[in-house]
Amino acid sequence: MTADATTVRRGSARLEGFGWRPLGRRVPVVRDLDLTVEPGERVLLAGPSGAGKSTVLRALAGVLGSAGSGDAYGEVHVAGRIGLLMQNPADAVVAERIGRDVAFGLENAGVAREEIWRRVRLALEAVRLPYAVDHPTAALSGGEQQRLALAGVLASDADLLLLDEPTSMLDAPNADGVRRCVLEAVARTGATLVVVEHRIGPWLSHVDRVVVLDADGVVVRDTDPVTFAADPVALAEQGVWMPGVAAPVPLEPPAGLVAPSGGGVPVVAEALHVDLRRSSMRGTTVTPALRGVDVELVPGALTVLTGPSGAGKSTLVAALAGLVAPTSGIVSGLGGGRAPHRMRSRDLARRVGWVPQNPEHGFVTTHARDEVAATGARTGVTVDAAAVLAHLGLGDHAAANPYRLSGGEQRRLATAAALAHRPPVLLLDEPTVGQDRLTWAAVVGWVRAAADAGAAVGIATHDPDLVALADRVVALQAGEVLR
Amino acid sequence: MRRLVVDANPLVLLLVGFAAVVASLAVRDLRTGVIALTAYAVAGAVLLPSLRFALLRFVAVGVASVSVVWSTWLLGGHDAELALTAGLRIVVLALPGAVLAAFLDPSRLADQMGQRLHVPARFVVAFAAALQRFSALREVWVQLDRARRARGFGPTRNPVSLARHGGALAFAMLVAALRDAGRMSAAMDARGFADARTRTWAEPAPWTRADSGLLALGLFLALVPWLVR
Structure with a gap:
């Protein structure tokens, strides 16, 4: 596990022979995974429930062990600053006022006080949170909390944005709002984007590349969105929510x-x-x-x-x-x-x-x-x-x-x-x-x-x-x- | 006046809370105990924005106090005055801190500890983040209680069953808090907390005249039982 800035360019990420077996599980969630993401690339990572998508993101973010122990093997190279958005935005809140929450990454990076607040204000503006910096984080809705987390990421000038189902808990208008803010930010900063999502439809036209993991955590597709969308049925049968394919027929138990x-x-x-x-x-x-x-x-x-x-x-x-x-x-x-x-x-x-x-x-x-x-x-x-x-x-x-x-x-x-x-x-x-x-x-x-x-x-x-x-x-x- | 405690420097709140320990040492008879408690009560009535929660805390501290009164009475030769004094001492010891603790703003406390007292930043920041989650525990408790009840694992009216349920919930809450802490530390590390070397502080840690005034008042209150002894 190394973060090596000399062999890889800022905003790039590379997994080599990567695997992860959580403590107490017999088989690894992910095994022998090779994946290279170029700087500025926008990658959508899809796959069935339990395929190890979140594991890959956590590995790239360098926080595999923080949320639970297990055995990791292989190599992870990431260059540049990381920004991670998680499924439940409430997990990411570290302060009780929104300004202080956004400032957290800047404080860690040792940024001077005046510069911190300049960047906090810009970031809050970028995610369209219309509140004062002393607004309580507890008073935000789920969608607003996710935008707050995004503001924290943007303020720190992340080179690599990692999003773990950032809109799955949100209703449609809030999900749209978060997605729009992410795409605007990526367009403006040129940051690399890796997004994990089940409902891939709304992201598909905004990414350069789609990577699909199967149930065993093996890459089964790695292609551009157009080629990817041309063959919807086979992937839909594996569980991927392909846009344009009718909702699955409910599978009724006896x-x-x-x-x-x-x-x-x-x-x-x-x-x-x-x-x-x-x-x-x-x-x-x-x-x-x-x-x-x-x-x-x-x-x-x-x-x-x-x-x-x-x-x-x-x-x-x-x-x-x-x-x-x-x-x-x-x-x-x-x-x-x-x-x-x-x-x-x-x-x-x-x-x-x-x-x-x-x-x-x-x-x-x-x-x-x-x-x-x-x-x-x-x-x-x-x-x-x-x-x-x-x-x-x-x-x-x-x-x-x-x-x-x-x-x-x-x-x-x-x-x-x-x-x-x-x-x-x-x-x-x-x-x-x-x-x-x-x-x-x-x-x-x-x-x-x-x-x-x-x-x-x-x-x-x-x-x-x-x-x-x-x-x-x-x-x-x-x-x-x-x- | 009522903003004084709300806006106060968290260090002052802590110091005033700990000074109450000194006050409690002087409570050797019923009279000093009553005077000390009255002094704190008057200060609270004037300075606190709402007395309702101070009274709730009083109930919590009161339970501890009553158990001390009971055991002292039982073991101390059935001496009512001795027992009540021991109970009062506990209230004077714990109540001011228990009430003031609720006014601690985690970020501001971390600012003061990190910048004024130069406690290592890593510890201080993690502590503040944990403190900030404390109020969310109540909601977790409610959800755990609901889930267990809906699954048939709720308590009956039997006190033994209620106690076991409370124990099971407390354990489940501990597990939930640990899981929560794991996810939060992942989020914090992803924002550069793990390898922060020279950390800065987004806000200063001021010490105002009001802080000095409140500290003086707190120290005076702690001295009251010593002066009237």
């Missing part, structure tokens, strides 16, 4: 895996208000998240909740699942003669399958197999863990530690863990983030089949392909249902 164990129940919210309180010594802020929402999840139907980030989708999903107490209004239907948020945990689990936005927060065991069986054991339902894992493309990872899986794999495992005991009500938060075409089809097929078998399904999402498969769409805006 009905026995998903049919509600108790029969369908509806979930109804009436005049639902939820206020979120944030308290600190400096005062309490009360933000209304839901303001008089009426919604019904019907058994046998797939209902999607859409709307921009901050519209209240996640709060509504959690409230319907009995995990948030209504400030006023009623959630009913889960049975037991109690409001859902007062139900006993086991009774609630029997009725509801819920997946948190961050899949890691849901894990309660140390093996994928046990994770899938856990809630079934708790609620007295027999679960065929092997069949569930196989359907979601996790068959090879049955013994793996949930924390050692890739982001997309973790999300599928969390979904499997929440749904394997066949609850009659499914409430999911962005289940398709980080999925390739094949795993997308498996996840969506699962919820579609569950709905067809009589479950009431509610999903918060900004994935248009998933919305297209829904029976009912509930659009939220600022905590209210749009009609």
Whole structure:
């Protein structure tokens, strides 16, 4: 592992025979990878979930070991300053005021104070963040946080921009905004760009080169975007989201895996208000998240909740699942003669399958197999863990530690863990983030089949392909249902 | 006046908090204890922007204090005054620091520690970044609690079950915090933190007259129980 400036030119990167095996995994995520990126080149790195795309980016950024241990081999040569944007922009926030956050890289580089603030202001302008430098980072939306991270990268004059699914967690307008800012910055500075993304369509016309890794982390395509797009079907079959190819057909599991164990129940919210309180010594802020929402999840139907980030989708999903107490209004239907948020945990689990936005927060065991069986054991339902894992493309990872899986794999495992005991009500938060075409089809097929078998399904999402498969769409805006 | 604590130099807040330890040493009887606590309470009422959270902290410190009162009473020959004094001493010791800690701005604390006290920058900056994440832990706790409840791993009303649930959540939160720290350190290293040799500071570390005034007040408050003894 060396960063060598004499043999390679600024903004270039080279991997030779590179491989990486995370601690506790038998096979490497990436092996024998050779990849050279020239200065100023714009490279799109694609491939199925778990192919090792993020690993390659982390290797180039020189932070492989920082987020988890493992064995690396081969050589990595990178010349010039690195800028890394990660999937979850909240991970990159280091200060509580935006100016100070952007300044972080400049402080590390030993830049003088006046110059720091000049560059911070320019960078904030470049990413169109219209706030003063003492604006709190906690008050930014996901899209704004990602632009803040980009500002930090731009201020430090990065020669090599590495983007790890920078827009996957964002709604369409925010994703467009981030993409535009990145492309403007690259055009202005001439920096090298390596971007990893599942939904490659919007990037394709802006890159010079497309590199595709297969499920084993081997390069299967390395070509220009035009040649790449000329042969869409073969790659689509491998899981790559090729633009112009219709959304995959949901892959439905056998009905026995998903049919509600108790029969369908509806979930109804009436005049639902939820206020979120944030308290600190400096005062309490009360933000209304839901303001008089009426919604019904019907058994046998797939209902999607859409709307921009901050519209209240996640709060509504959690409230319907009995995990948030209504400030006023009623959630009913889960049975037991109690409001859902007062139900006993086991009774609630029997009725509801819920997946948190961050899949890691849901894990309660140390093996994928046990994770899938856990809630079934708790609620007295027999679960065929092997069949569930196989359907979601996790068959090879049955013994793996949930924390050692890739982001997309973790999300599928969390979904499997929440749904394997066949609850009659499914409430999911962005289940398709980080999925390739094949795993997308498996996840969506699962919820579609569950709905067809009589479950009431509610999903918060900004994935248009998933919305297209829904029976009912509930659009939220600022905590209210749009009609 | 109410901005004084909010804008204060973080070092002053720390010093005033630690000075309370000195004050607590002088609490040898009920009278000095009550006077010391009253002095701090009056200062708090005048200087703090909101008393609600000071009272919440008081409850937290109060729990510790009550346990000391109880054990002192039990082991100290059932002497009520002795026990109450011991309890008061704990409140005087911990409350000022517990309240003021909430006003620490991590970046400004790092500025002061790095530029005024010349603590090594690497340590100071990592410390500030970690401190800045502290408030996010509450949200993690909420999410972990929800996830476990939805999966049938929530507690029943049984106190044993509640305690076990609390323990499991605390452990899960530790794991989540470590994972979070790993991702954050990757982000920081990618921004040149790992190989920063001569680091600069984006903001100065000023010491104002208000800071001196607040420090003097804090030291005076710490001396009150010594003076009335």
